[in-house]
Amino acid sequence: MGLKVYINGEYFEKDQAKVSVFDHGLLYGDGVFEGIRSYSRLVFKLKEHIDRLYESSQGIMLTIPLSKEEMIKAVVATLKLNELDNAYIRLVVTRGMGDLGLDPRKCKHASVIVITDNIKLYPEKMYKEGLSIITVPTPRNIPEALNPQIKSLNYLNNILAKIEALNSGYEEALMFTAHGYVAECTGDNIFIIKDNNLITPPAFLGILKGITRACVMDIAKKSGMTVKEEVITRHNIYTADECFLTGTAAEIIPVVGVDKRIIGDGKPGKITLSLMKEFRKVTKTDGVKY
Numbered sequence: 001m002g003l004k005v006y007i008n009g010e011y012f013e014k015d016q017a018k019v020s021v022f023d024h025g026l027l028y029g030d031g032v033f034e035g036i037r038s039y040s041r042l043v044f045k046l047k048e049h050i051d052r053l054y055e056s057s058q059g060i061m062l063t064i065p066l067s068k069e070e071m072i073k074a075v076v077a078t079l080k081l082n083e084l085d086n087a088y089i090r091l092v093v094t095r096g097m098g099d100l101g102l103d104p105r106k107c108k109h110a111s112v113i114v115i116t117d118n119i120k121l122y123p124e125k126m127y128k129e130g131l132s133i134i135t136v137p138t139p140r141n142i143p144e145a146l147n148p149q150i151k152s153l154n155y156l157n158n159i160l161a162k163i164e165a166l167n168s169g170y171e172e173a174l175m176f177t178a179h180g181y182v183a184e185c186t187g188d189n190i191f192i193i194k195d196n197n198l199i200t201p202p203a204f205l206g207i208l209k210g211i212t213r214a215c216v217m218d219i220a221k222k223s224g225m226t227v228k229e230e231v232i233t234r235h236n237i238y239t240a241d242e243c244f245l246t247g248t249a250a251e252i253i254p255v256v257g258v259d260k261r262i263i264g265d266g267k268p269g270k271i272t273l274s275l276m277k278e279f280r281k282v283t284k285t286d287g288v289k290y
């Protein structure tokens, strides 16, 4: 039996899970999404992801036809049905079917989709040896135009940056704001460690307020570290003691090179490694059971 996908209250086999070509999610990227993970039948930070999904949809004036409680039930039911112990969960809400114009009023029913799948982990080598990344010319969307705090189906800004990194032979891109400050990577937030301070760019600059980011800041604070949300520059990255990325899929991944410059001593840093260890502990114990 293949994986089943939830669409508007019904379950479909993976190859039958389809939306209309008139769905504005497809035609215009008019919709929002979330990426969530479960570890050993515990959904990690489910409430935080659901809250962010509803905030994103509020940001684009899209009413989700389920209450938060109903959405949580749909996620849990889909995971149970698919008997997945460790899963990647993708929640998608689109504006729904309309006509070929932009007018969202033509879309009478939002589409709610829950996809659960086996998690594809990054190779262990990347965590042991660290990642080398590259800064790219495409700036992150300016928040006055489309705020990156809205996790919308418009990911072209990130995809263009990803293409620039791939064209240069790198897997991940570091993006700047239009004013030249460090923003985030294409699907991950960035942190540096300098003189035992943990520093990450503030959300107002125009980045996604990552849930892993918040979790890592919390772990660091509890361990007595000074945690700062501060505007940082390319120079701060190049001269950092340690650097790492955070995201639901990637968890915490050390960065050891940026633009062919070696960060720290070119190996995953001590503080990064201890945060990784603590984070893994939290994912094993925290979460909504199913």
Ligand code: PMP
Residues within 6 Å of the ligand: 035, 158, 184, 185, 186, 187, 188, 189, 208, 209, 210, 211, 212, 213, 246, 247, 248, 249
């Ligand atoms: N930034 C961007 C652009 C993202 O898409 C994501 C999520 N994939 C993140 C940061 C990390 O956020 P989270 O920790 O909530 O997954």
